[in-house]
Amino acid sequence: MKFLTLKNIFILLLLVVIIGLIYFKSLQTRHQELIKSKVYYTLGLVDSEWKKDLSDNKVTFTTPTFVISNIYKSMEGPKSDTYIAIDDTKEELLYLTSFKTNAFSSDEKRRMPNDFVCHTNFEYRDGEHYNRWNFTERINQTYPRITSISNGIEEFELPDGFGFPVFSNERILLNAQALNHNVTDSTFKVKHKIEIGFTKDTDKRLIPLQPKTIFMMFPFDIDNPFVGPTEDLPNACVPVETKNHTYFDEKGNPLSGHWIFAPGKHNYSFDATQQLGIKDSIRLHQVTSHLHPFAERLKLINKTTQEVIYDCISENYKDRIGLKSTPTFSSKEGVWMYADHEYEMTLEVNNTTSKEQEMMASMAIFYYDEGMEEKIRSFKPITQ
Numbered sequence: 001m002k003f004l005t006l007k008n009i010f011i012l013l014l015l016v017v018i019i020g021l022i023y024f025k026s027l028q029t030r031h032q033e034l035i036k037s038k039v040y041y042t043l044g045l046v047d048s049e050w051k052k053d054l055s056d057n058k059v060t061f062t063t064p065t066f067v068i069s070n071i072y073k074s075m076e077g078p079k080s081d082t083y084i085a086i087d088d089t090k091e092e093l094l095y096l097t098s099f100k101t102n103a104f105s106s107d108e109k110r111r112m113p114n115d116f117v118c119h120t121n122f123e124y125r126d127g128e129h130y131n132r133w134n135f136t137e138r139i140n141q142t143y144p145r146i147t148s149i150s151n152g153i154e155e156f157e158l159p160d161g162f163g164f165p166v167f168s169n170e171r172i173l174l175n176a177q178a179l180n181h182n183v184t185d186s187t188f189k190v191k192h193k194i195e196i197g198f199t200k201d202t203d204k205r206l207i208p209l210q211p212k213t214i215f216m217m218f219p220f221d222i223d224n225p226f227v228g229p230t231e232d233l234p235n236a237c238v239p240v241e242t243k244n245h246t247y248f249d250e251k252g253n254p255l256s257g258h259w260i261f262a263p264g265k266h267n268y269s270f271d272a273t274q275q276l277g278i279k280d281s282i283r284l285h286q287v288t289s290h291l292h293p294f295a296e297r298l299k300l301i302n303k304t305t306q307e308v309i310y311d312c313i314s315e316n317y318k319d320r321i322g323l324k325s326t327p328t329f330s331s332k333e334g335v336w337m338y339a340d341h342e343y344e345m346t347l348e349v350n351n352t353t354s355k356e357q358e359m360m361a362s363m364a365i366f367y368y369d370e371g372m373e374e375k376i377r378s379f380k381p382i383t384q
Contacts, residue, residue, distance in 0.1 A: 026065040028241065029074045037078045040067055042362040046189060047106070050082045050174075056103040058098075059086050061194045065106045065176040066116075073358055074118055074151070074292045075240075075258065079177035083125075086198065087168040093379065095163025095206040096122075098197030100155035101176070106189035115322050116190045118179035119150040119290065125171055132167060133375045142277075145213045146172070150290045151179055151324030152314060155195075157377055158366060159285050159332040163199055163206040165372060181293065181321035201381070208376060211287060212368035215362035216345055217247055225254075240358050260356050261349060263293075268347040268361070272300070276343055280369040283334035284309065286366035290357050293321050297348040300363060304341035310363070321353075336366060 041048035053060045064373035066078040086094060101120040103112040126144040130136060143202040146164055149155070158164070166172065176192045199206055218237035221227055229236045239246065239256035247255045287310045289298050315325040337343065347361045 001369045002086040005013065012264055016212070017216055018260055020034075027084060028076075029072065030220055033070075033072070033076065033078045036067070036069075037080070037314045040065075047191075052084065052113075054087060056126075057199065058074075058197045060239070061174060061178045061196075061233075062108065063107065063192040063194070065189050066187055067187065067189055068116065068178060068180050068183065070180070071182075071259065072118070072178065072180045073160065074175070074360065075178065075244075075358075077118055077178035077180060079118075079175065080151065081173060082176040083171045083173055085169050085171055086166070086196070090168055091372050092168040093165060093201035093376075093381065094168055094198040095165055095208070096146065096158075096196055096198050097163045097202065097206070098157040098195075100150055100195040100197075101149040102154060102193050102195075104191050106191055107193060108193070112190055114154050115179055115190060115320070116127035116180060117149070117151055117154075118177040119148055119218045120177075120194050121148050121173070121175040121193065122146040122196075123174070123175070124174040126173060129166070132170070133372070135371070135375065138371075142212055142258075145364065146211050147288055147366075148213075148290050149194075149220075151293070152171075152326035153288060153328065154292065156288055156328045157197070157330070158209060159330050161173060161207055161332065162209050162285055163278075164366070165206075165208045169264070173299055201376075201379075205376070208372040210372065211364060211366050212276070213362055214272045214275040214345065215257050215290075215360070216268060216347060217257040218259060218268070218270070219253055219255050222254045225341065246361070258360050259360070261351060262356055265348070268349075270345045270347075271303075272343045272345045273341075276337070278337055278341075281336055281338045282298075283336055284329075284338060284365060284369040285331055285334045285365045287312075287329035288364045289314075289326050289328070290360060290362045290364070291323060291326055292357070292361075293323055294349050294351045294353075294357055295323070295326075295347065295359065295361065296350050297346075298363070299344075299346045301344045301346060302337070302341055303344045304338075309335050309337070309343075 040046045071230040103116040113297045124144045130138045228238045237259035240258045245258040289312045298312040310329040
């Protein structure tokens, strides 16, 4: 009887394992990686902790180890996020001025290609951020992303004399994700080093900038999302999935910001006027794009005047999949944008493979923040 009981237990455990493996294999790659990373970190198989190195005008955060064991398109690889403070031992006004991400070996000694960096997102907590300034009317008015570094853009600086104001003990969310479009013959480990440059208000008072992200999105049929364009919906896209990066317009129609495109050349356009939400006029000083491989050109256009504000001609690698360079826009003088003008994003892509690929197209913009500058003028530092 005891033998039969142990045998039954073994059979039950075997069935659980088999069912678990079948379920795991049925998941999309991005969901498989969440489970694998959880196992690696929980069992202590790889480094699971974030690290911080603070100096006088920059701070560097090192991610946990990412195990690269598969092909990961954008948004599919191992990832980790954490809330950080630049210096939680004091409350000091700082201006964030530069952002940088590099890939390293897991022992942090060897620089690796940024082919293994999908993105780093930098986000503030708008409740905490604006409550510190008694600027509560701004809470929940826009998605609180500061900016993003992604494949093709290793680093950028805001124009000289400008910055995004935060307090040294203010919490910021970092989200880092790995990428691998090309390596199939080995399993290896990487880390990301994320560097934020800053200027102290006590050293120099900078002109504050306000961030906002605008992005392309296209409609799809909620009842049959993967059918693509139809007679009733000729502009429909095929979303990568419907759980993430799905949005709804004012009429409740679904739109996707992450879509699939076939081999060959394709052109897309998107009216960005509503996303920009310009209420008076703004002065644009910085734009950084987030694109996926096979993107060739992304523009921000003033449709009213036909002025091209930002013309991002990206360069793809010729010997492998990946973005080699994605230029940013930076201007001390700035470009004026107006409430009564219309604005458009246009995108040109060229899928040179024989397979379908995935695309996203967004712009992290910074513009002059007059309201915050008024707050800063009356700011009195706390005596430490």
